[in-house]
Amino acid sequence: MTKSLRLLLAFALWIGWALPAQAAVTITFWSHELGNSFPHAFFSLRGTVDATGQPVDANYGFTAKSVSPAILMGTVPGRLDISKPFYISTSDAQFSYVMTDAQYGDILALVAAWDDKTGDGHYNLNRRNCVHFVQEAARRLGLVGLDHPELMKKPRSYLKAVASANADRVTVLGMSGKAYLASLLPLPAFGAPIGQVPLAPAVPPAPVPAVPSSATSSTTSRIDS
Numbered sequence: 001m002t003k004s005l006r007l008l009l010a011f012a013l014w015i016g017w018a019l020p021a022q023a024a025v026t027i028t029f030w031s032h033e034l035g036n037s038f039p040h041a042f043f044s045l046r047g048t049v050d051a052t053g054q055p056v057d058a059n060y061g062f063t064a065k066s067v068s069p070a071i072l073m074g075t076v077p078g079r080l081d082i083s084k085p086f087y088i089s090t091s092d093a094q095f096s097y098v099m100t101d102a103q104y105g106d107i108l109a110l111v112a113a114w115d116d117k118t119g120d121g122h123y124n125l126n127r128r129n130c131v132h133f134v135q136e137a138a139r140r141l142g143l144v145g146l147d148h149p150e151l152m153k154k155p156r157s158y159l160k161a162v163a164s165a166n167a168d169r170v171t172v173l174g175m176s177g178k179a180y181l182a183s184l185l186p187l188p189a190f191g192a193p194i195g196q197v198p199l200a201p202a203v204p205p206a207p208v209p210a211v212p213s214s215a216t217s218s219t220t221s222r223i224d225s
Contacts, residue, residue, distance in 0.1 A: 025049060025056050025104045027141070029134055029163075030083075030177070031156040032091040041134045041155035042083055042091075043107075048188060050101045055187040059083050060111050062133035064123040071125050078123025080115050081130070085181075092156065093173040093180035095163040097141055106140045131158050138162055143169065 025047040032040040042061030048054060061081035070076050083091070099107070113119040114133060122128060131152045138146055145165025151158040163172045173180060 024098045024100070026096050026098050027107060027137065028096040028173070028180070029094050029138070029159050030059075030088065030091045031094055031159050032083075032087065033156055039153075039155045040081075040091075041130045041159060042081065043134055043137055044088070045104070045107065046184065046187070047098075048190070049104065053188070053190055055190050056104075057187060059088065060133075062114055062123070062128075062130050065116075071123075075122050075124045075128075078114075078116060078121045078128070080111065080121075089177040089181055091177040093175045093177060094156070094159040095166075095170045095172050095174075097143070097170045099141065103141055107137055110137055110140055125153070129153065131155055134159070135162075 025045055028044045028046070030042050030044065032042075040061060040063070042059055044059035045056050046058075047056055049056060059082060061083060062078060063081040064071055065077040065079050068076070115121060129152070131154070134155075135146050135152075135158070143162060143166045145162060148158055148161050151161060160174075163170060163174075175183075
């Protein structure tokens with residue numbers, strides 16, 4: 001190895017040590033279909049904060065506090081929904097997006113705004129359900145092609161439509177939760193990962209019941225075949 005080549009290699013290594021490691025939090029959008037539960041949409045946050053290196057591992061969805069015929073009639077109390085690992089593994093990872101720290105902060109602000117303990121937690125099947133929650137997250141990221149009134153009760157179809165409209169900006173996954181989780185690298189050690197604040201005991205998300213044939217078209221079932 002010549003002297004000039006050794007100097008060039010040494011400089012390259014010094015540059016690598018001198019620059020801070022780049023990291024980011026990735027938001028992944030998920031859908032869960034029929035099985036042991038009803039259709040649901042949620043997102044997960046995983047990675048490390050650029051500014052601090054703090055690891056993040058959390059997920060959030062939105063659902064009604066209880067299942068009753070009142071869901072079909074109008075607005076009812078809602079809450080954040082935190083999915084358990086098994087539920088995530090049996091869901092589908094539709095697409096992901098690497099956020100800046102500012103975008104990550106904006107998503108946390110969204111979570112606080114929809115939390116019934118810190119913001120407005122009302123749930124409405126037609127105007128403020130789990131799909132509307134992930135829609136607002138995508139809007140805050142600057143994604144496009146978000147308005148699909150006919151899909152607001154069909155999590156899988158809605159997220160696929162958004163992924164298609166933003167194929168040049170997001171990573172389209174279309175993977176089973178089990179496969180996607182197996183592909184993730186371990187988070188770096190840095191104290192305890194940032195996760196969600198303990199909330200009410202986790203229960204399956206409230207289903208969107210099939211609407212009787214006499215109901216208006218605005219409350220049609222969100223079951224997605």
